[in-house]
Amino acid sequence: MLKLEHLVKDYYTGDEIVHAIRDLSVTFRDNEFVSILGPSGCGKTTLLNIIGGLDNYNSGNLIINGRSTRDYTDKDWDTYRNHRIGFVFQSYNLIMHQTVLQNVALSMALTDVPKEEREKRAAAALEKVGLKDQLNKKPTQMSGGQMQRVAIARALVNDPEILLADEPTGALDSHTSVQIMDLLKEIAQDRLVIMVTHNPELAQSYSTRIIRLKDGEIVSDSDPAADEEEVQNARGSLKKPSMKFRTALSLSFNNLLTKKGRTLLTAFAGSIGIIGIGLIMSLSNGMQGYIDRVEQDTMTSYPISIEDNTMDMSVLMSAMMTGSDEEKQPYDGTVRSRAFADKLLGSIADTEKNNLTAFRKYLQSPEGKELKETASAIEYNYGITMHVYNEHAQGDKLVTVSPNGLMEELGMSDMISLRNQFMGGMSSSMPGSEVWKALPAEDSLRDQEYELLDGRWPESEEEVMLEVDENGEISDFTLYSLGLMNQSELVQNYRDLQAQKTDEIEPGDPVSFASDELLGMEFTLVPNSDLYRKVGDIWVNESGDEEFVADAVKEDGRTLKIAGIMKPKETSLGTPHTMGGVWYDRSLETWLRDEGKNSDIVKEQMEHKDINVFTGRKFGDSTELSAADLTPEQQMVLASMSQQELMDYMASYNDAANATYDSNLAKLGIYDEDTPTSIELYADTFEDKEKIGDLITVYNEQQQAEGNDANVISYNDTVGAMMSGVSDIINIISYVLMAFVGISLVVSSIMIGIITYISVLERVKEIGILRAMGASKRDVSNVFNAETFIIGLLSGLLGVGLTVLLNIPISLVIQKVTGVAGIARMPVAGGVILVLVELVLTMVAGLIPAQMAARKDPVQALRSE
Incomplete structure (x- = not known):
């Protein structure tokens, strides 16, 4: 039952008040067809909007099924309109970008009715108004009468208690109007229908009750409801409407x-x-x-290298670049000295010894796990010098490949040695470097740096690799050093240049080799211990005796063969420059060590750890050799030597006088895996490299905290410092x-x-x-x-x-x-x-x-x- 008590509605237009509804009271039955008549502006539509909950009243009361609406919230009005009210408008008010079915089903979407049920109920409502075959049409494709039927179906789909129709036939012809009114009359049989109309004939023909308004007041009511007729028709608790966001998306998407x-x-x-x-x-x-x-390419080329003896390069660079630390004075006619030589020599002398044994142990321990995992690869070097020869070199001479005999022949070995002392590892790519080098121990690092061109990677220690550049070329310096070009001719040309017999060295004709000529090419490795001969109680280095070396190559040498040809991989910086060379597998160092351990000289040195086998004296006795110190047997041997051989012998002896037990073993190819001479830590990025540096700092702080200052690690990272800010x-x-x-x-x-x-x-x-x-x-x-x-x-x-x-x-x-x-x-x-x-x-x-x-x-x- 719907009841209005003393309802008042005023509008404010500027400074004027429009009294739309004046103290209006009326009661509506649950089942009747009520027509509201009256002239324009008498408040008909306002009354309809108030009943429908679209407009608010100023005073009075609207009672719905016995409940006052004075304390209704916005949610209550929304629920009321969704469940109890159905609207039919004169202009249809359909959403044009939605289909007929979507228009009718939309009100159910507000209460989260499942889509399948929504469509089923909407289709049934459309069928009831005679539009069963029009479900998927858009409103713009329909006549006025059909659109009004859609509006009626939409109003009925939620089975409302009240149907409000505002001039439902105002935009229709007479024939269609009759059809719509017949439909409304049928609907009014089981619910309240309130229709606003200007057509008294339609009202008389179809309505069961006519209410006339004038100036916002009821002037007549053909069948007023008595108080005793009031009926409570509450549906109980109604679900509050709430549109799902997907429904909002559907509406907006169709509009767009x-x-x-x-x-x-x-x-x-x-x-x-x-x-x-x-x-x-x-x-x-x-x-x-x-x-x-x-970064990755740079990090691969320039790892963090920790040497057993490290010189502080920052001091050296400071000496070369900044000069004196004293306050600068402008020229005043006096020429003053600037400290450079002292700083330079001081930086060379100020080397720090790193305990790599302790650091390697740390890397292998759980404490060093993070540092080990941060590094993409870790390489341990042991400073092993291999003695490799080419018996089949160009010319008649046995060529010493390692250590590089070409530099010795050219008389540059001392200069190279001095330069290496100053430049350290930075000189590795300069002429004079060894052409016999070790491949990375980890295959991942090898595959990251090099690309196989021909043949295969080494599968055993006797297989080596030949390196060429991206064009398949090797520098002539390397070819001379390997004995693939006539070394004697280069040496003679150089001597002629020094003797001013010629103004320049004419470059030789380019040479070329088929891959088949190089694959399988042989070199010979002689164990270091086999290059020494015992004379009396001491062992003499015979590596300078060509005949002795030739015999050692034939009798004791191990044949090594080129298994493949490789080149440096192209990087983002381009293909790295290389002079070429031969690279061996690290397992060859293990073989060399094992061979040396079985030799007499090594056994003798290990049995007498306090005696230097090269001098016969205790380690630390640096007294130079004199004739009085020689045994008769040594004197007989020396007597048979030429003057040059004797000088070499004496020099070798005196050099060995300052040796240590460990240096003697290293010279003989014996090394301890726990005591590397250098450790190289590779990183893929500068962030990883910086983290490695931080973790080394953590290690150093830990060692200092434990009182192990001797274990603190010092290293240089010049390249990283120059590029870290990019x-x-x-x-x-x-x-x-x-x-x-x-x-x-x-x-x-x-x-x-x-x-x-x-x-x-x-x-x-x-x-x-x-x-x-x-x-x-x-x-x-x-x-x-x-x-x-x-x-x-x-x-x-x-x-x-x-x-x-x-x-x-x-x-x-x-x-x-x-x-x-x-x-x-x-x-x-x-x-x-x-x-x-x-x-x-x-x-x-x-x-x-x-x-x-x-x-x-x-x-x-x-x-x-």
Whole structure:
């Protein structure tokens, strides 16, 4: 039962008050067809809107099934409209971008009725009004009468207690009007139908009760309801309507489809900022990837190297670059000295000894696990000098490949030795370096640095690799050193140049080798211990005796064969420069050590740890050799020597006088795996390299805390210090550019907010329709939030997609100019973040228009066109 008591409704228009409803009281039965007649402006529609919960009254009371509505909240009114009221309007008020079925089912979506049930009930309602075959049509494809039937089906689908019809036949012809009125009369048989009309004939023909209004008051009532007729018809607790976000998405998506062109242009405009940031991010990511590759290549070429004796290179560089620390004075006619030599010599003398035995033990322990895992590879070197010869060298001479005999022949060995003392490992790529080198112990590091061109990788210690450059070339210096070109000719030319017999050395004709000629080429390794001969009580180094060495090569040498040809891998910095050489597998060092342990000289040295086998004296006795010290047997041997041999013998003896037990074993090829001479720590990135440095610092602090100052590690990382800031510079530039481009992103988001506001203005009537069906203010807000969500998502995806496409030509142009490929690459995570950022900014920009839509007066919204 619906009851109005002393209802008053006033409107304020400027300074004037319009009294729309004046102290109106009326009671409606649960089942009747009531027509409300009266002239325009008498308050008919206002009364209908108040009954329907679209408009509020100023005073009085509206009682629904015995409950006053004075304390109704917005949610209560929404629930009331959704469950108890059905509206039929003169202008139909259908949502034009929805199908007929969707229009009718929409009110059920507000109460989360399952989709299948919604469609079933909506189809049944449409069938009831005679539109069974029109379900998928749009309202624009239907006649006025058909659209009004759709409106009636929509009003009935939730089985409301009250049907409110505002001029339902006002826009219809007479024939259609009769059909609609017949339908309303049938509906009124089991519910209350209240119709506002200007047509008294229709009211007389179909209504069971006629109420006439004038100036907001009832002037007549053909069949007033008595108080005793009041019936309580409560349905119990009703579910409060709440639109699912997917329903809001569906509404907004269908609306956007009606404006495809504008939607795409809006999305494109919104994507411009994303494209700008995306391109910067792509270039930054590509540059970072390039830097990472450079880092990895650099780290591979320049690992952290910890020597058993380390010179502080920073002091040396400071001496060379900064000069004196004294206060500078301008020239005043006096020429003053600047400290350089003292600093230079001081830096050389100020070497620190590293306890690599303790450090290696730390790396193998659980405490050093993090440092070991941070390093991509760890190489242990033992300072082993191999004696390798080429019996089949060009010319008639036995060529000493290792140690490099060419430098000895040219008289440059002393100069190279001195330079190595100053430059350390930095001289490894300069002429005079050994051409016989060790491959990385770890295959992963080998495969990272080198590429196999022909043959295979070593499968045993007697197989070695020949290194060439990217063009398959080897420097002639290396070929001479390996005996593949006539070494004697080069030496003679050099001597002629020194003797001024010629002004220059004419380069020889280029030589070439088929891979078959090189694969299988043999070298001979002689164990270090086999190059010594015992004379009396001492052992004499015979490596300078060509005849002795030749015999050792034939009798004691091990044949080594070239198994494959390799080249350095091309890196982001280009293919590394190489002079070529022969590389052996580390297992050969183990073989050399095991062979040496079985020799007489090593056994003798190990049995007498306090006696130097090369002098016959105790270690530490540095007294030079004199004739009185020689035994008769030694004197006989020396007597048979030539003068040069005797001088060599004496020099060898005196050099050995300052030796130690460990240095003697190292000279004989014997090493302890727990005592390396250097440790190389490889890292893939500068971050890892810095972390390794930090972990070494942690190790040093731990050793100092435990009182083991002798175990503190000192090392130099000049290359890392020079290149560590590159990534930071790229990141700073990228962030600054992104900040500038981000302005366009904000501007585009504001523009989307404006477009959303325009959409609100275009969909005002839709707002009124949704409110009439029971949609809350929040539901209306969500409809427009859903629209900005779709546009924001489309803008983000469009921006990222266009960025990916633009990266293709940008990368090609950069590759053509710089030779660096794939420099513009959008990171997947970055693309996702950009889409989310665009989505959030768009949603924020659309909040104000959405709130404006939610605050729209539903009555005013329904009147808009």
